[in-house]
Amino acid sequence: MDKTAEPLCERLATDLDDGFTELVRVHASAVHAFLLRVTGNAAEADDLGQEAFLRxxxxxQGYSAERRRALRPRAWLMTIAANVWRNHVRTCVRRPVAGARVEDSCESWPAAGPGPQERADTAADRAVLVAALARLPERARVAVVLRHVVGMSYAEVATVQGCSVGTVKAQVSRGLGTLRELLEPEVALLREVTM
Known part of the structure; x- marks a missing residue:
């Protein structure tokens, strides 16, 4: 268990409400970043994040103090967030929303870069990346986002995915390879335009 998790888990064990407030403060941005990248929609990521923390x-509330002390909070929360997202996807497949597109949500993301051109380029790059991520199979998408966006170790991703570290490494590798294939036409087009 990492050193930052120990005092947090102790707080959860001794005072659930105080400990939970700290849990949210420490891990909310990582949960949101994960959900934003797998959904491609900021509002949806917010809603799913709230659902994940509620769960x-x-x-x-049902855990004993000892179980709370033994918790690995980041991996545990990411597992909950991944399950909330999977449930959401299943619900959306059963009841699709007409006209919804992953690319539409990218316009609301804060753009980096000082000027309008840089902001436009960054937003366009994000839109392309989000669209490519959305085309990855679920397991690969979750593994890539947890590893490269959230910054989790392979062992933590394995805990979230419920599989071995070797399987996670393969999922990340395949996911990145597929992303490269999906993004190659965009990169080639960009090279043609800038030359």
């Missing part, structure tokens, strides 16, 4: 709090 986490509800689960913690």
């Amino acid at each position: 986490a709090y509800t689960a913690l």
Whole structure:
């Protein structure tokens, strides 16, 4: 368990409400970043993040103090967030929303870069990347986002995915390879335009 998790888990064990407030403060941005990248929609990521933390709090209420002390909070929260997202996807498949596109949500992301041209380029790059991520199979998408966006170790991703570290490494590798294939036409087009 990492050193930052120990005092947090102790707080969860001794005072659930205070500990949970700290859990949210420490891990909310990582949960949101994960959900934003797998959904491609900021509003949807916000809603799913709230649902994930609600489920986490509800689960913690049923845990003993010893179980809360032994918790690995980041991996545990990411597992909950991934399950909330998967449930959401299943619901959307059963009841699709007409006209919804992953690319539409990219316009609301804060753009980096000082000027309008840089902001436009960055937003366009994000839109292309989000669209490519959306085309990855679920397991590969989750593995790539957890590893390269959230910054989790392979062992933590394995915990979230419920598989071995070797399987996660293969999922990340395949996911990145597929992303390269999907993005290659965009990169080639960009090279032609800039030359």
